[in-house]
Amino acid sequence: MIRFEQVSVTYGDAAAPAVQGVDLTVPEGELCLLVGPSGVGKSTVLNAVCGLVPHFTGGTLHGRVTVDGRDTRTHRPRELADVVGTVGQDPLAHFVTDTVEDELAYGMESLGLAPDVMRRRVEETLDLLGLAGLRDRALTTLSGGQMQRVAIGSVLTTHPKVLVLDEPTSALDPAAAEEVLSVLQRLVHDLGTTVLLAEHRLERVIQYADQVILLPAPGAPPVMGSPSEIMAISPVHPPVVALGRLAQWSPLPLTVRDARRRAAPLRDHLRDRTPPPAGRPEPAPGPG
């Protein structure tokens, strides 16, 4: 559904490409998580999918990016809007209308759909995202999780096959993040939407991912694999993965619940040991 062929992106007169050697395929209907340390090029990869790179950011793209067969070199972001929906970290910065219902309708306006089709799609989307009770609310009065659901809804009304999200839960509290992730999961399972998601709060999303793409370091080509394969080698990983690596558990636990089920033998093994005197703790793996 999303295909990168030997892609590199170099911004302005930067000495080196921001990303290079990107050669991968995200299959239809999967939730694919993009991870890596800060500054490694995650947003660059996402923006290459919706065409913002290079059409809006400038810079040079070598290789080829296609989404549902459309080459982003020859299709500008607007010509991809019916295939790719894009959601960022701060929905309020991108809202163009004042109320929930208007915001959902706005996304379709450029498509020239008949009014009754637009009406129906707004209703569908309100229901799908659990927003029907909020339809008349002013956007500024919504909670963070509600705003993010409206942002997702506003790109869903065009029925895109692909949804690209750049750190959609980073600014949210855990409950709101959960709200957004369960919506994404429903889209993948019920509608077969392909989701490509960058997130540095991995503990929130790793258990939902079908596959993970790791950008290990600036300029290094990406590595793609199952969540536990990639978590075994990723410099950014949730604390529960750090524990699993230390205890040499295989496959690695991806959730606290997984870890708890594996922990009994470790607990027995450590029972008669005395913890070393408190010293400097190991530096925790920081967020990307």
Ligand code: ADP
């Ligand atoms: P990430 O999302 O992983 O933090 P980015 O894709 O934002 O990484 O950035 C990758 C590199 O490209 C960084 O060195 C960043 O400074 C640079 N960069 C990102 N966007 C632009 C831009 N529009 N113009 C110039 N340089 C950019």
Ligand code: MG
């Ligand atoms: Mg980024």
